[in-house]
Amino acid sequence: GKQVELVQPEIVSMENVPQLRKDPVFEKFISLLKCNNYFVDWKIVYAPEYGVPQKRKRLLLLASKLGEIRLLEPTRTRENYPTVREAISELRPLKAGETDKEDFLHRARKLSALNIKRIKSSFPGGTWKDWDEKLLPDCYKRKSGESYKSVYGRLEWDEPSSTITTQFVGYGNGRFGHPEQNRALSLREGAILQTFPKDYRFVEKLEETSFVKLAVQIGNAVPVKLGEAIGESIKTHLENNKFLS
Incomplete structure (x- = not known):
């Protein structure tokens, strides 16, 4: 949180265990982001929905000063989870x-x-x-x-x-x-x-x-395909906000 306040980056991303959402420090971090003019989106993701062949659940957070930011929609469903x-x-x-x-x-x-x-x-x-x-x-x-x-x-x-x-x-x-x-x-x-x-x-x-x-x-490690989904989400967001041409 202190580093975000100090650096004021356009984009913030975070990956952690799902249990973090119940910790007061997480609420404090979200409040800090909003007080520093960030749009915030977070969700618990199921890794197979993004092409990762393991039953891994993670908390992903994206925040942006440029506008609303969202993690890209899942690419897989229960019918075609990787095995x-x-x-x-x-x-x-x-x-x-x-x-x-x-x-x-x-x-x-x-x-x-x-x-x-x-x-x-x-x-x-x-x-x-x-x-x-x-x-x-x-x-x-x-x-x-x-x-x-x-x-x-x-x-x-x-x-x-x-x-x-x-x-x-x-x-x-x-x-x-x-x-x-x-x-x-x-x-x-x-x-x-x-x-x-x-x-x-x-x-x-x-x-x-x-x-x-x-x-x-x-x-x-963050599963590579999950990291790729985070990166693509940020890239799409930057393009939509004319930050990337």
């Missing part, structure tokens, strides 16, 4: 701990012998409740485990994926199991589900960073 199958089914099969010889980012984390047994007992869209009792972590044997139904899950081929977080390379961290192969998502698969180009190189060699740091970078 995990469309995104990653053509990638070369991997085993847990393996790296594709032709793409060092198509690399999956190793799994313990116990987690190999668990993922073999899992099916797309299922939960750990499908497992034999002896495979369950102790905390899931109690009622307190009820709220963790999506962890240790497999993705479904013909649905968008679950939200890609910084933890997507870990099978036990969410519904990040591959639909068929006995492993968690690879770095490349997570990046593709974030709609980075399929050949995008974050680094020249994996040795320049670490597996975990790359997963954090990918998981923290």
Whole structure:
């Protein structure tokens, strides 16, 4: 807010978690924008409506000094949401701990012998409740485990994926199991589900960073197609207000 007051840019954009809308700081920020003569528009968007194959909801805000500004209308409906199958089914099969010889980012984390047994007992869209009792972590044997139904899950081929977080390379961290192969998502698969180009190189060699740091970078990113929708919305707004010719 202070930076907006100081710089007074023509356009302001913000992307955040949906829960922010319930925080008093969000109301304060909107009031600050309006007091500084900005037209403000914000909404909770569902990423598949903008071509992102994951069930990600985000709060997007656009503000402008030039006039009313709006996020472009969604490009997809429930009938044609992008799916995990469309995104990653053509990638070369991997085993847990393996790296594709032709793409060092198509690399999956190793799994313990116990987690190999668990993922073999899992099916797309299922939960750990499908497992034999002896495979369950102790905390899931109690009622307190009820709220963790999506962890240790497999993705479904013909649905968008679950939200890609910084933890997507870990099978036990969410519904990040591959639909068929006995492993968690690879770095490349997570990046593709974030709609980075399929050949995008974050680094020249994996040795320049670490597996975990790359997963954090990918998981923290605004999905590329969502960023594109924000950029196109701003560009259209500027053209409509004769700011761009």
